[in-house]
Amino acid sequence: MSLAVSVRDLTRRFGDFTAVDRVSFDVEDGRIFGFLGPNGAGKTTTIRMLIGLLVPTSGEGHVDGLDIRTESEAIKLRIGYMSQLFSLYGDLTVDENIRFFAGLYGVTGERLARRRAEVLAMAGLEAEHDRLTADLPLGFKQRLALGCAVIHEPPLLFLDEPTSGVDPVSRRAFWDLIYGLADRGTTVFVSTHYMEEAEYCHRLALMNRGRVIALDTPAALRALMTEPLLEITTDHGPAVAQLLQGAPGVIEAAMFGREVHVMVEDADAAARDLPALLAARGHRVHGVQPVRPSLEDVFVALVRREGGAVAG
């Protein structure tokens, strides 16, 4: 089992602002590694350092065995990169975009013909190959961008927030594609702020304010949250959430859809006491049940545990 990516104490400062703060992690070959956190957490900066677009202030990293400081040009040949804003040219057709990226990576002749067919199939654009890219719906642009990023069949793929704004169906279809690539041995490094997508990854790093605050499989991360989580169904979720925030025995109360998720110290005591407390204030409780924490709950709990609000 070799490491596709290995990073130690990677740091990047901009003036007196530390965007990435001593980040360390490893990514195994052929796995999907997720980088989770809100905007400004340092995800894009970290990716940029790994693919050689930005020089680290300190620390070290290796991608496919190559040093990110000294061998970044060699790294670029071994990776595919899909940036947040999709690097496709709107005024080129689908075919022209494919040929352009193929040209950049030296994919020619027979290999080009084969890869072109594969990418068009992957994106579902066989019939649309001479359509202007700008005219495609977002979900298809995204798949095309992915195709262009892997036109040269790189062993490593870096995706920076690839599913922002895309509809739920296309998002899932996109993840199917990523799984397909991982199955064929590509190592995928993906950053996202959609907490639920984190569950699709084999391993995760939760990032906040430049630091990695947790690093493990989704299941293990969920287990990190030892405090019990209860789901309370009422008629007036927001009012109830506000009431419960700060109530005795309650660590955190927040809306989750229309339900209220309450992190408590003692599940049994809470299940007993909270409905009574709410009833006294005129809120009928339709149900109280323990639920598995979502990764969002984990994220919020970890951040609160660190004692800080997220923003600064």
Added chain:
Amino acid sequence: MPVSAAVGVRGLTRRFGAHPAVDGLTFAVAAGTLFGLVGPDGAGKTTTLRMLAGVLRPTAGEISVGGVDVVKDPEGSKHHVAYMPQRFGLYNDLTVRENLDFYADLYQVPKADRPARLERLYRFSNLGPFAARLAGRLSGGMKQKLALSCALVHQPEILLLDEPTFGVDPISRRDLWLILHDMVGAGVTVVVSTAYMDEAERCDTVALLERGRVVALDTPEALQRGLPVRMEAVRTADPRRAAALLATAPGVRRAALFGDVVHVSLEGGDGNFEPAGAALAGAGIAVLDHHEIVPSLEDVFIEMTGAQAHGAAAHRGAA
């Protein structure tokens, strides 16, 4: 449109060239409620909000905001409306305080009222200590709070927000929604657009948009309970394979992976999981748990749009 509606549109259409970004929208928002325009990128949410805010002229249709016909008189409604566009109308080279003062001036908030209002805004946004900081130096969550504060400084009756939580951290997202609920509680009418389905569930009424058309319009609860299918959440040891298998299993209409759980919608009014369960067992995938769930709004969206995962032909009409 009902007289009591704070915001109403009928047959609202906007074309860009030949392409209809918004196509015949009709809905009404009752005063003091939270209305969600829900849909993915390209659904027409931003275009709709811009027309409601009077900064984009419709190709056809009627718009009424706060009793004013916005098509005939776009300026008439602006005093009572606050609009928070997706790009935040913040001036990065002005401080927090200077941004707030500017919007207060634009809406002619009386000088006497300002100290108290700013105080309140600082309190709920926690921006007080940063009043002298340049807006460009704030984090994403704080910019969002500042943008919202600027929108609220003149105490509007109607609040229009375009994807206010896009890309913002979960804690700030939760904070923002608490603020929105507070506003609604105080009688403000809030129209908010979002691509996050879970946020949509917090609205009083939602309009699901897809490619410029309303696909569904009702309370989230009605939409969720109104799906004529039985939905189950299935947990297995191998969620991905299970999802792929269940998608084509007998008795299953649709299967979608939600994290590590598969949501399956079963055929028939009281569908049976047995055949699907057998298929899983046959493939050697152990089922850890399965139980009925109330479909989430995302499930509703997937059911209703029935979008094809592959084949752009289905989208030919869009552009």
Added chain:
Amino acid sequence: MRNALSLGRLLAVSRKEVLHLRRDRRSLGLAFVLPAIMVLAFGWVISFDIRHIKMAVYDEDRSQASRALVDAFTSSSYFVVTGHLDRYGDAEPLLDRGAVRLVLVIPPRFQARLSGGGPAPVQALVDGSDANTATIALAYARGIVTAYASRAVLGARRVAPPVRAETRVWYNEELKSSNMIVPGLIAVVMMIIAAMLTSLTIAKEWERGTMEQLASTPVHPVEVVFGKLLPYLGIGMIDVLVTGFIGDVIFAVPFRGSFLFFVGASFFFLVGALGIGLAISAATKSQMLAIQVAMVATYLPSFLLSGFMFDVANMPTALQAIALFVPARYFITAVRGIFLKGVGPEVLWPYGLGMILFGIAGLTLATRAFKKEIG
């Protein structure tokens, strides 16, 4: 139905613009430093006055009269004699090398012919490769020779010539080019402020996305245009006064006319120029496009076709026709009049009126061009 105009909102826009300007180094530099540099540069570096032209002398006569002629050249500030030649053939290499621009050749028997009353020719060899300088050098040389000739003849015969041309240059006796350039510079500087600064401001808001929210507020287009105009008007007037001051003090350009009229005409011209800049900004909605349009539509015509440096009357008819529509042209004529001719409204009132109309036109254009609408 537009909202009623509100001074409060207008001033809010102005206040914000001032804050932006204070924090933008580039704009500040453009607004204050560039005009000052331009005045100094144009005043000192560019000069149509030719002085200290290098010349050589080949005097075959070596008489008192020929020496007197050479003295006439040396004592004028126009020429400086760098060498005396021994042979005629030495002249050509000097001219080839560009070591001298002009060679004065005095043939033998110059003094003898002069006292004999007959014509006493002298030859001037001129380097014609720079036609401008050559023409001027030749003109100076002829002038000196003619003056010398008159003195020589009259001194000898004590007879008045039949016609004596007395030339007097009005307004700019020394024909100092800085006197011509500096007043025109004021106009060019104003065009820069308008072309570069105001053309950016509205477009910047469209590009940054802040205009979307601004459009959703009750602000009136007039409030936005006038509100943004005010700070640049202030900067512009300061620049006008500074430019005029530098011209007066450092370059000794005389100011003979009415100061009030000068300020008034500048004010309205500035308003018009700023209005055009704002109109361009509002119409293009793109900073890059705005600045290019501003350069072509305002800055270049003002520089080339306004009579600032190049005389319009000498230009091809087509360009003269275009020049009719360059507002800076009329402004420069008026300003030169005020500075150098000492005239005021009694003569220049049509220009004053023109400036006022230009100001109104600029503002109207800007207000019309600015739309509170996306797409």
